[in-house]
Amino acid sequence: MINRNNTASDNNKLVLEWFIVDAKNLILGRLSSFLATRLMGKHKISYTDNNLCGDKIVIINAKKVILTGDKLNKKKFWHTGYPGGIKNKTIKEILGSKNSTSLLRNSVKNMLKKGPLGRQQLKNLYIYPNTEHPHAGQNPRQLSLN
Numbered sequence: 001m002i003n004r005n006n007t008a009s010d011n012n013k014l015v016l017e018w019f020i021v022d023a024k025n026l027i028l029g030r031l032s033s034f035l036a037t038r039l040m041g042k043h044k045i046s047y048t049d050n051n052l053c054g055d056k057i058v059i060i061n062a063k064k065v066i067l068t069g070d071k072l073n074k075k076k077f078w079h080t081g082y083p084g085g086i087k088n089k090t091i092k093e094i095l096g097s098k099n100s101t102s103l104l105r106n107s108v109k110n111m112l113k114k115g116p117l118g119r120q121q122l123k124n125l126y127i128y129p130n131t132e133h134p135h136a137g138q139n140p141r142q143l144s145l146n
Contacts, residue, residue, distance in 0.1 A: 014046075016124070017055045018140035020133075024061040026145065027068060028107060034145050035059070036111035039121045052117065056124045058140050063100040063129040067091060101127040 019038070023031060037043060041053035067075075072092045079086055094103050104127055112118040126135060 014053060018058065018135065018138040019055055019143035020058045020060065020135075020140040021143050021145075022061055023059050023104065024064040026065055028065050028104065030145065031065065032104060032107040032111055035108050035125065038143075039108070039112065039124055050117065052120050052124075054121055054124060056138075056140075057126070057143070058133055058135050059101075059104065059125070059127045060131050060133055061129070062104050062127045063095050065095075065104060100129045 021031075021035070035057060038057060039054040040049075041047045041051075041055070044053055047053055072095075073090055075091050076088050077091075077094065078088050091103060094100065105122075105125070108125060109118075109122055112121050126133070
């Protein structure tokens with residue numbers, strides 16, 4: 001007789017693991033593409049593109065990320081999103097500001113899917129500008145890009 005209370009989804013519970021990445025001296029584009037594939041769960045055998053199956057990732061030293069070439073001084077972000085909200089900021093100014101984690105967050109956000117699933121996946125990314133973070137209780141494992 002089939003036990004209808006014990007379904008296949010009960011046996012295959014999704015367990016999200018916690019990882020920590022030190023972004024010091026890592027290239028922004030390579031780091032964000034690595035994080036996007038990890039947040040989507042493409043590294044897992046059980047990956048499906050319509051389910052949340054990625055891991056939780058903590059990024060430390062986000063303001064010490066590097067960019068190749070002269071993008072640090074030349075590349076500009078110039079609009080706030082509101083009508084008449086034209087503002088010029090270079091990447092160097094963004095990394096030196098109070099909201100220095102927005103550069104990495106927006107870079108990863110643009111590599112994820114647009115819609116409710118992409119927003120859920122982005123919630124599994126925790127970015128901190130320095131080495132201190134409040135997720136020591138989850139015992140995150142060290143994750144390297146190699």
